[in-house]
Amino acid sequence: MSSPYTDAAPASLRAILGEHLASVLVVACALVVLGVVVSGKGDDRRLHTDSRIERYLSLDGVDWSMPLHRELFRDSYRAINADREQVVDSVMGSIQDALQAEMADPARKLGGEKKSLSWKVLGELVPMYLGFLVVFLVVLVLTYAAARAIAVWKFIVWKQGRASPFRQFLRGCETLGFVRGMMRLDLLGKALLHGVVSFLLFSPAYVIAYSLRTRLDTENVLFLVLLAVVSNGVLVHYAHRLFTLLVSESRKGYVDSALVKGVRGEYRWDVNNGISPFVILRPLLRSQGHVFREIYRNARLQFIPSTKEHVTFIVTGLVIIEMALNIKGHLCYALLQHILFKEFDIAIAIVLLIFVAVKLVEAGVDVWHYRELRKYDNAG
Numbered sequence: 402m403s404s405p406y407t408d409a410a411p412a413s414l415r416a417i418l419g420e421h422l423a424s425v426l427v428v429a430c431a432l433v434v435l436g437v438v439v440s441g442k443g444d445d446r447r448l449h450t451d452s453r454i455e456r457y458l459s460l461d462g463v464d465w466s467m468p469l470h471r472e473l474f475r476d477s478y479r480a481i482n483a484d485r486e487q488v489v490d491s492v493m494g495s496i497q498d499a500l501q502a503e504m505a506d507p508a509r510k511l512g513g514e515k516k517s518l519s520w521k522v523l524g525e526l527v528p529m530y531l532g533f534l535v536v537f538l539v540v541l542v543l544t545y546a547a548a549r550a551i552a553v554w555k556f557i558v559w560k561q562g563r564a565s566p567f568r569q570f571l572r573g574c575e576t577l578g579f580v581r582g583m584m585r586l587d588l589l590g591k592a593l594l595h596g597v598v599s600f601l602l603f604s605p606a607y608v609i610a611y612s613l614r615t616r617l618d619t620e621n622v623l624f625l626v627l628l629a630v631v632s633n634g635v636l637v638h639y640a641h642r643l644f645t646l647l648v649s650e651s652r653k654g655y656v657d658s659a660l661v662k663g664v665r666g667e668y669r670w671d672v673n674n675g676i677s678p679f680v681i682l683r684p685l686l687r688s689q690g691h692v693f694r695e696i697y698r699n700a701r702l703q704f705i706p707s708t709k710e711h712v713t714f715i716v717t718g719l720v721i722i723e724m725a726l727n728i729k730g731h732l733c734y735a736l737l738q739h740i741l742f743k744e745f746d747i748a749i750a751i752v753l754l755i756f757v758a759v760k761l762v763e764a765g766v767d768v769w770h771y772r773e774l775r776k777y778d779n780a781g
Contacts, residue, residue: 414771421764425757432753436518439745454495465500516739518746526735526747530754533719533732536622537758540629540715545708547630548639553697554681555640556647560668602637625722633718639711646700653699656692665691702777705770709763716759 457463457474464470471493479489516522601609609632630636650656660666669675680687684701688694723733732751739748 414768417767417771418764421760421767425760428756429753432749436746436749439749454492454499457492457496458499465496516742516744516747518750522747523750526732526751526754529730529732529735530758532730533755534758536626536629537716537719537762539626540719541712541762543626543630544636544639544711544715548636549643549684550681551636551640552643552647553684555644556651557668557676557680557693559644559648560651599637602631602634604632621728625719625726625728628722629715629719632722633714635711635714635718642707643700643704646703647696650696650700656696659692659695668693702770702773705766705773708766712759712762712766716755720755 463474475489475493478492479486482488609628656666665674665676667675670678676691676693677687680691680693684697685694688697720733720736723731724737728734732754736748736751739745739751
């Protein structure tokens, strides 16, 4: 059966990839210019030191950690400048702040020397970037598979006419009475469980990460992947998009025509001409001879481009989760560290690498969609 969405000829594959390449080049040029502007601008605290205490910090023989030296300086400053006690306190406070800022400078710590973008730094980023790509792709695949399974299951349950546990509980209260309806603890428990799961799926990733840091070993890749899949509402929104498309397709005229021609259209699990439960995991493979196969194929053709909309949400959530979990050795943890140390040229390079990863995935989705359209063209 040909698709009703192939009337307009799709753009050539070369043009599609050219658009992605052009966007990468434009963003890369903008980030390179920004990196050149901010390179070399570090956290040099002496440049921002109050000019009136600049000369005092370089006095020979003065150890500012010794109370005696501080009191001698206070008496000498008061006698020479004849200032009020408030002015002397202000000068001493400025000196103390400057000394604390200097001691907090990461460049004074072992291994904390200020870095700039170089081939050595890029060599350190490559393994972290490859690890980020692997995690990113795994999260994408798992999110797509889970959203597809949820959407298909929800669609079949909807076709079977089954209500949600909460609606069944309300109906029980209406038909059996409030007291007897409240005794249906099984339905009430399912409704509460459904609400808890929904709350978890819509919770921001960083909230879950911070709440679990003291209870679980969160510094591992498996927890990172699981949190990226189930949080931020991406999975629910993803599944609802496909479910809506399935419902819309099921109301098209070609479905009625197929049913008239004898194609199976029963959605119950427990009948001979019904649908297999394994269709939830393998929609196309396990729906042979059923009208759901064509419904799913046409819905998926519209669903594939929407995958690009979720790529940005997923990568953003992944960046936030890695920062929240503080998983050392990961790309986004390194990004946070370079931002805190004001090594902006390295941070910009990491942002560019993440952007390239997003564009590679979007280009892959466009190629996938293009090939699916060509299959329908050939079938027609």
